[in-house]
Amino acid sequence: MFGFGKKHADLDKTLADKQEQVLAALNALPCPPIADHLVDDRVVDALRVDETEGGKSKRVVVEVVLPTMALKGKAALLTSIERAVKGVLGDVPVHVEVSSDVQPAVPMTNGKGGIPGIKNVVLVASGKGGVGKSTVASNLATALAGLGCKVGLLDADIYGPSAPTMFGISDGTRPGTAPSADPNKPMLVPLERFGVKLMSIGFLVDTQTAMVWRGPMIASAAMQLFKDVMWGELDYLIVDMPPGTGDVQLTISQQVVVAGTVVVSTPQDVALADVIRAKAMFDKVSIPCLGVVENMSYFICDGCDKRHEIFLHGGARHAAERMLVPFLGEIPIEPGVVKGGDMGEPVVHKHPESQSAKAFVALAEEVATALAKTAFDNPEALAQPTLSISGGSLQDQGKKPKKGLPVVS
Secondary structure: OOOOOOOOHHHHHHHHHHHHHHHHHHHOOOEOOOEOOOOOOOOEEEEEEEEOOOOOOEEEEEEEEEOOOOOOOHHHHHHHHHHHHHHHHOOOOEEEEEEEOOOOOOOOOOOOEOOOOEEEEEEEEOOOOOOOHHHHHHHHHHHHHHOOOOEEEEEOOOOOOOHHHHOOOOOOOOOEEEOOOOOOOOEEEOEEEOOEEEEEHHHOOOOOOOOOOOHHHHHHHHHHHHHOEOOOOEEEEEEEOOOOOOHHHHHHHHHEOOOEEEEEEOOOOOHHHHHHHHHHHHHHOOOOEEEEEEOOOOEEOOOOOOEEOOOOOOHHHHHHHHHOOOEEEEOOEOHHHHHHHHHOOOHHHHOOOOHHHHHHHHHHHHHHHHHHHHHHOOOOOOOOOOOEEOOEEOOOOOOOOOOOOOOOO
């Protein structure tokens, strides 16, 4: 139903008379690579007339519900929606109101447990250490948060936690606790920085002391960082995995529903074997590989602004092609990346205009869009909202560990 007041009645009447044409114009627009038709596929959720801020005039509002706020090509899509409405109604004020409804890309099956409130768990992994996996994970999480997603970062590298340093969490800072269903077992409350909820073993123990723990203890501690933390509602939980293919990887794959993994490598051809080994492990435990990202891909000289390929180039891309998985992009070497990690401010937040930051944002869009497409193609994972036109619809119109993590007070 449209409201018809004496003031601005022309705009109300115009939209009421031409609503079918407007819907047809919007439905002709695709939302690549998610949907073929914005209206039929429920991307456009509502169409109405309301007052602008201050109430001095009226505007047409198109409510858009995206499968993720980090959708690739979002800006172009919103522009095309505005143009389509104006193409039917003329030069009228149009506002596109954007929200998101992120759905799980993988249903809970095979006895694995989901983490309450978390839609998608994404592992950032590598076949070996030293490839910048933690840098990629921290900037991926920060980029997703900056794009408007609800994000957490779990630092699952028990032996060498990086999150405290990379997010500038000072020594001795401890997470809080909150009551749980078990009065004898409070939940940990994650820290938060740059819009990212954070949890790491580094927040719970003295990082200057060596973690002399056997494999099963490490795996048990990693699982408690998943399940004994009050994460709240998250679109994505990014997990900074330890290097290799050991106990932690196997335990997570057995006990947690994982939406997919991002494999990090370096440009050299020698990295090919490590990427293939990591991919093979995730294949064996039925975790989808979202793709391969090439970190430290090239160097941009400050003086000449020229691209220099310090290492042999293309190893990660060749690995992705060989394994028939997406190549997610190249992350350049820039001083700001290293400095940001050391100073506790990821380059995506500290230097958003740098090439590295833009590469990380592009990576975030690739990952989020891939998960959204998988969820969209899975009818069991998606709810079916009803499109409303000013108030009416179109139809109307594992085992528990024996010893817990240190509990801070």
